[in-house]
Amino acid sequence: MLNNKPVGIFDSGYGGLTVFRSIFQQLPGYDYIYLGDTGRAPYGNRSFQTIHQYTWECVQWLFDKGCPLVILACNTASAKALRTIQQTDLKNEDPLKRVLGVIRPTAEVIGDYTKTKEIGVLGTKGTVQSESYLIEISHFFPDVKVYQQACPLWVPLIENGEYNKPGADYFVKQYLDQLLAQSPNIDTLLLACTHYPLLREKIKQFLPGNIQVVSQGDIVAKSLADYLQRHPEMDNNLSKNSTQQFFTTTDDTADFDQHAAFFFSAPVKSAFAEIRC
Numbered sequence: 001m002l003n004n005k006p007v008g009i010f011d012s013g014y015g016g017l018t019v020f021r022s023i024f025q026q027l028p029g030y031d032y033i034y035l036g037d038t039g040r041a042p043y044g045n046r047s048f049q050t051i052h053q054y055t056w057e058c059v060q061w062l063f064d065k066g067c068p069l070v071i072l073a074c075n076t077a078s079a080k081a082l083r084t085i086q087q088t089d090l091k092n093e094d095p096l097k098r099v100l101g102v103i104r105p106t107a108e109v110i111g112d113y114t115k116t117k118e119i120g121v122l123g124t125k126g127t128v129q130s131e132s133y134l135i136e137i138s139h140f141f142p143d144v145k146v147y148q149q150a151c152p153l154w155v156p157l158i159e160n161g162e163y164n165k166p167g168a169d170y171f172v173k174q175y176l177d178q179l180l181a182q183s184p185n186i187d188t189l190l191l192a193c194t195h196y197p198l199l200r201e202k203i204k205q206f207l208p209g210n211i212q213v214v215s216q217g218d219i220v221a222k223s224l225a226d227y228l229q230r231h232p233e234m235d236n237n238l239s240k241n242s243t244q245q246f247f248t249t250t251d252d253t254a255d256f257d258q259h260a261a262f263f264f265s266a267p268v269k270s271a272f273a274e275i276r277c
Contacts, residue, residue, distance in 0.1 A: 005239040006031035008067030010058050013041035014159065014256075015194030016073030017263035019102065022217030023071070024244070026225055031243045033065055035273055038256055039249035042155055043076045044124030051126065055081035056089055057275050058249075059099055068094070068237050071224065072101045075123055075192050075216075079103060079130035098234065103132050105223030106190065106216050111141030113214055114188040118145045120179045123192035125150040133192060147186060149179035151193070158195045159259065164202065172199060173206045189213045198262065247273035 009020045013036050020034050037043075037058050043051050055077040062070050072078045078101030085099050110119060121133045128150040137146050153171045157163050180186060187210055191197060197215045204213055228235040246268050248256040253270045260268040 004066050005237055006033045006065070006067050006243070006245070007238060008032075008059075008062030008065070008070035009034045009073050010055070010062060010070060010077070011036055011072075011074040011194060012043040012054070012077060013038045013155075013195075014259050014263045015155075015196075017260055017268075018194050018197045018215070019071070019073035019217045019220050021264050021266075022221040023224060026218075026221040027228075029240045029242055031239045031241050033062060033067060033245045033247065035062055035247045035249075036256065036260070036270075037249045037275070039251075039275075042124075043074065043080075044126045044152065044155060046126065048080045051077060052081040052084050056085055059085060059089075061273060061275055063093065063097060068097050069234055070097075070099045071220070072099065073194055073220070075102060075194065076126040077101070079127045079132040096233070096237065100224070100227070102194070102216055102220050103136055103192075106192070106219050107133060107136035108140050108223070109219055110137060110188070110190055110214065111144045113212060114144060116185045116187045117141075117143055118147070118183055118185045118187065120182075120186045120189045121146060121148045121192045122151050122154075122175065122179065122189060122196060123148065124155065125152050127192055133190070145183070147179060147182040149175050149182075151175040151196075154199060155193065155195050158198050161259075161262075163198050168199070168202060169206075172202050176203065176206050187211055191215050195263075246270040249273050249275055 007030055035058055040054055059070050072082055082101040128148045134146050157168050162168050200213055248270045251272050256270050257268045
């Protein structure tokens with residue numbers, strides 16, 4: 001088996017594939033396993049306790065597949081589960097295993113994008129309620145003001161294939177208007193959900209030309225490359241055969257593959273993953 005020490009990439013559904021795509025483009029030599037918990041998605045409106053439970057079960061599944069490093073390519077899981085996993089759950093695991101998220105690497109650089117020092121964050125209800133971006137961005141850019149807007153209907157629109165159709169216009173404009181009404185000086189919008197890059201072009205249609213839209217994929221990929229350079233012990237522990245494996249917790253793998261191809265921008269062939277509860 002070639003994939004004996006792959007990088008694990010987890011998301012509650014399909015959105016993490018936009019991050020995986022960027023990671024594979026920047027770091028193509030490594031082995032990867034992607035796990036989408038589509039059987040229990042969406043996570044956005046679930047409790048902290050449930051999200052932590054589901055996320056940790058999926059992380060353990062990836063550990064069992066040989067992954068010494070797991071990336072939570074999911075803002076909701078990063079916001080509501082990562083801290084507990086890092087500070088508590090990993091204590092009973094191999095000390096060389098690591099779990100990383102997408103919020104901190106994004107917060108470390110997002111302040112460099114804005115000239116007005118005002119940023120808008122678009123995310124799921126769970127991510128917004130956690131206030132993780134408010135907290136993390138303030139650590140790195142205390143002079144930057146952050147405004148948040150939950151967009152609970154965007155993920156269903158995307159996963160049902162309606163994101164590029166005229167029917168999505170109303171719901172995209174509605175949330176953007178609500179966010180921009182909080183301040184006229186916002187010049188940077190962060191897509192703080194890995195699904196949202198599929199809406200990027202439609203979002204830009206309803207924005208003034210001076211507002212830029214930032215996705216996380218390239219940011220997270222660059223951060224991972226830097227992490228592996230700074231941690232050669234982890235880099236040396238990862239297998240490098242340029243392989244990809246995809247798993248889903250729904251038994252309709254054909255449906256997963258069809259949806260996943262839009263997010264990954266390439267054909268996907270998945271297998272069923274049974275998660276121990």
